[in-house]
Structure formats: C-alpha cells, structure tokens
Amino acid sequence: MSDRRFAGKVALVTGATSGIGRACALAFATAGAKVACVGRNENALQGVSERIRALDSEALAIKADLSSAAEAERVANETVTRFGGIDVVVNAAGHISNGTIENTSLEAWDEMMNVNVRAAFQLMQKALPRLIERRGNIVNVSSVTGLRAFPGVLAYCVSKAALDQLTRCASLELAAKGVRVNGVNPGVVVTEIHKRGGMSEEAYAAFLEHSKTTHPLGRTGRPEEIAALVLFLASDEASWVTGATYSIDGGRAQTCAR
Numbered sequence: 416m417s418d419r420r421f422a423g424k425v426a427l428v429t430g431a432t433s434g435i436g437r438a439c440a441l442a443f444a445t446a447g448a449k450v451a452c453v454g455r456n457e458n459a460l461q462g463v464s465e466r467i468r469a470l471d472s473e474a475l476a477i478k479a480d481l482s483s484a485a486e487a488e489r490v491a492n493e494t495v496t497r498f499g500g501i502d503v504v505v506n507a508a509g510h511i512s513n514g515t516i517e518n519t520s521l522e523a524w525d526e527m528m529n530v531n532v533r534a535a536f537q538l539m540q541k542a543l544p545r546l547i548e549r550r551g552n553i554v555n556v557s558s559v560t561g562l563r564a565f566p567g568v569l570a571y572c573v574s575k576a577a578l579d580q581l582t583r584c585a586s587l588e589l590a591a592k593g594v595r596v597n598g599v600n601p602g603v604v605v606t607e608i609h610k611r612g613g614m615s616e617e618a619y620a621a622f623l624e625h626s627k628t629t630h631p632l633g634r635t636g637r638p639e640e641i642a643a644l645v646l647f648l649a650s651d652e653a654s655w656v657t658g659a660t661y662s663i664d665g666g667r668a669q670t671c672a673r
Contacts (some may be wrong), residue, residue: 420501420650422447425498427490427542429481429534430508432459434606435556437523438638439505439645444472446646451475451494452586453508472496481508482526491541497543501545502666503649506535507556508577511571511608524570531574536581550593552657554645555582557598559664575600579660586658597648603629603637631666 426443430436432454440450444467452467452474454460460476467474475497479486494501510530514523539553546553560568561575579598586596603626614622626635644663647653662668 418445419447420574421502421646424448424502425451425494425500425520426503426505426649427451427453427494427501427538428505428507429490429538430473430506430556431463432456434507435601435604435638435641435645436505436507437463439507439556441470442639442642442646443503443649444470444474447472448500448503448606449475451477451490451498453477453479453481453490453580455480457667481538482529484537487534487537487541490666491540491545494542495545500549501542502549502551504538504542504546504551504553505556505645505649506538506553507645508534508613509558509608511554511568511609512538514569515565515567516569519570527570528577531571532577532581533580539581539585539596539622543589546594546619547589547592547650551583552595552597552649553585554627554648555579555596556645557582557600557660559602559662559667561598561660562600562662562668582660583658590657595653597619597653597656597658598660599641599644599648600660600662600668601636601641602626602663604638606638606643629667629670630664631670633649636663636665 426448428440431440431452440452444450464474464476557578558575560572561579582598
C-alpha cells in the first residue's frame with residue numbers, strides 16, 4: 416500500500432482541530448490528500464493547517480459552526496472552490512454532556528442532536544453532488560454508545576445511534592451512485608471531548624484509569640488508531656465496504672454490565 420495513496424484526492428474533515436478529527440486530517444495529509452479542515456477554533460485551525468503543509472500537502476482552514484443550517488453549504492462550496500471537488504467527507508465533529516432521562520433538558524438534547532446528527536446530515540447532503548461526481552465516500556465518526564446503551568449520557572447515546580442509522584440508510588440510497596458510506600464506533604479515546612463536555616481534570620483522569628478495566632484489551636484508544644481505520648474505509652482497499660459501522664473499542668462493545 417502506497418504511503419501517498421490519497422495523492423490527488425480531497426478530504427473534507429470536520430472537528431479537525433482536536434482529537435480524532437485532527438488525527439484524521441493529519442493522516443489524510445500524510446497519505447497525500449489535500450485537506451479541508453473544519454472547526455470552530457481559529458487558532459487551532461491554523462495550527463493543524465501548518466502541520467499539514469509541513470507534511471507537503473495542501474490545507475484549507477474553514478472556521479464554521481456546522482450546527483448552523485447555512486454553514487454546511489458554505490463549507491462544501493469553499494472546499495470545491497479551492498480544490499475543485501470532494502472525494503471524502505469525514506464527520507468527526509462531536510459533542511458530549513452528561514444527563515439522564517430524568518434530568519436532560521430539552522436544550523441539552525437539541526444541542527446534542529444538532530452537533531452529532533443534524534450537522535453530519537447537512538454536510539453529507541450538501542457535499543453529495545461532488546461526491547457523486549467523483550464516486551467518493553463518507554466516513555462518520557460515531558461511538559460505542561451508538562451500539563450499546565450506557566447510563567448517564569442519554570442524549571449522547573441516542574445521537575450516536577441515530578448517526579449509525581443515518582450511515583446505514585444513506586449507504587443504501589447512494590450505493591447505485593457509487594458513493595460508499597461507513598462509520599467507526601470508538602470506545603474511550605484520549606481526546607478533549609469529555610473535558611469540553613464539563614468533566615474536570617481529576618474526574619477525567621479517574622475515568623481513564625477506570626476505562627482500563629472496562630475495555631478488555633486493558634487500555635484506552637489513541638486518536639491515530641481511529642484515523643487509521645477511517646483511512647482504510649475511505650480508501651480503495653475498502654471498495655466493497657458500505658453501510659458498515661466498525662467497532663474499534665478494545666472489545667468494549669462485547670462486554671456486559673458487572
């Protein structure tokens with residue numbers, strides 16, 4: 416497999432300023448792709464763009480809040496204007512917060528659905544004409560919580576289950592057009608998402624330590640490991656894979672409460 420197997424391709428990656436999204440953006444650049452990086456933090460966007468250019472690839476930084484209805488079309492248009500098309504869309508932007516069926520507010524519910532599902536749907540829809548032109552593909556970054564139920568993160572679990580179903584439904588509708596749609600379902604990966612969702616440094620450290628016992632392989636994941644699977648699914652090596660939601664979770668989805 417060539418190290419530059421995405422040479423000449425254009426990858427549009429959301430959530431590209433941190434965690435799994437950033438790892439995906441850098442992995443695509445390493446593999447030769449031109450990368451449109453989407454995020455809300457301008458300084459972080461510039462940082463990842465500089466890293467991509469240092470890898471001898473082209474970068475486009477797009478500051479956008481994809482929970483806004485108009486932003487998805489702008490992101491797709493700016494990518495096409497700069498790079499001439501889109502071959503891969505990676506929806507890696509995500510949000511998490513705690514809450515149960517008893518105390519999750521409607522505002523928190525709507526925010527979770529807007530960021531984790533609606534934004535992905537809108538970008539897929541707006542990028543679709545260009546993906547069809549190039550027989551491209553989409554990879555959605557979901558979670559083990561899309562496949563299994565976990566207490567205390569109700570809206571997050573529901574949003575990821577919805578994203579998985581969006582992946583499967585879209586894959587059926589787009590197969591005849593040559594566009595593949597797949598998803599990845601990570602377990603606990605060391606990123607900033609939990610702390611951005613309100614978890615303190617101390618609580619997060621304890622959560623990571625506990626996660627060693629809840630994942631059968633005995634450790635948490637790294638963003639680069641998720642990015643490697645995303646690249647495989649986006650590559651020609653996965654040309655007969657569509658509608659799949661791949662667990663990459665150290666065995667977490669196989670466990671039962673105990």
